[in-house]
Amino acid sequence: MSKVTFASHPYLLGFEDLDRLVERTGKSGKDGYPPYNVEQRSASAYRITLAVAGFAEEDLAITVEANQLVIRGRQSEDDEGRVFLHRGIAARQFQRSFVLADGVDVSGAELENGLLHVDLERVEPETVVQTIKINGKRS
Known part of the structure; x- marks a missing residue:
């Protein structure tokens, strides 16, 4: 079938x-990590917010690859000389991807209070009307 x-x-x-x-x-x-929100801020603007507590700006990478927004996070291990009696805060890496429609561009990003905000904006394309000529059958 x-x-x-x-x-x-x-x-x-x-x-x-x-x-x-x-x-x-x-x-x-x-897996749902890291948690995120997607909000529509206007008719042509969106914001993706990821909860990235513990990540510094240099631990995060934002790229757009073939209409796909990819956000990666990788914390550096700084455990030398530290003894944990309990370790409940994981220093784990992540990759979160979002597919962008044609005409949606990243307009900016900021890290604030453990939240990474990525702003997107839709640029409306011009309407193009094409007239196709019909060719007659040739003998």
């Missing part, structure tokens, strides 16, 4: 990549 997806609809041509993207996003981020 073949898998039926929305991209197999006859009116949706060339959406196979979107289908794979939806499937991949459903599988990513299952």
Whole structure:
């Protein structure tokens, strides 16, 4: 039995990549670390906020790779000479990815009180109307 997806609809041509993207996003981020919020700040602006307590600015990296916003965190191990009787604060690395639509760009980022804010803005593209010439059959 073949898998039926929305991209197999006859009116949706060339959406196979979107289908794979939806499937991949459903599988990513299952562990829920770090927790995050996504808020819409206006009709064309968004903010992603990640709880990154204990991470310094130099421990974080934000990149955009092929319409995918990737936020990585890696804390340096500074345990030399320290003896923990209990260690409940994990210094673990993370990678959190968000898929950006065409025209959505990162407009800035700031780290404040253990929260990393990444601001996004949608730039509306110009509407382009194309007229296609019909060529007659040549004999």
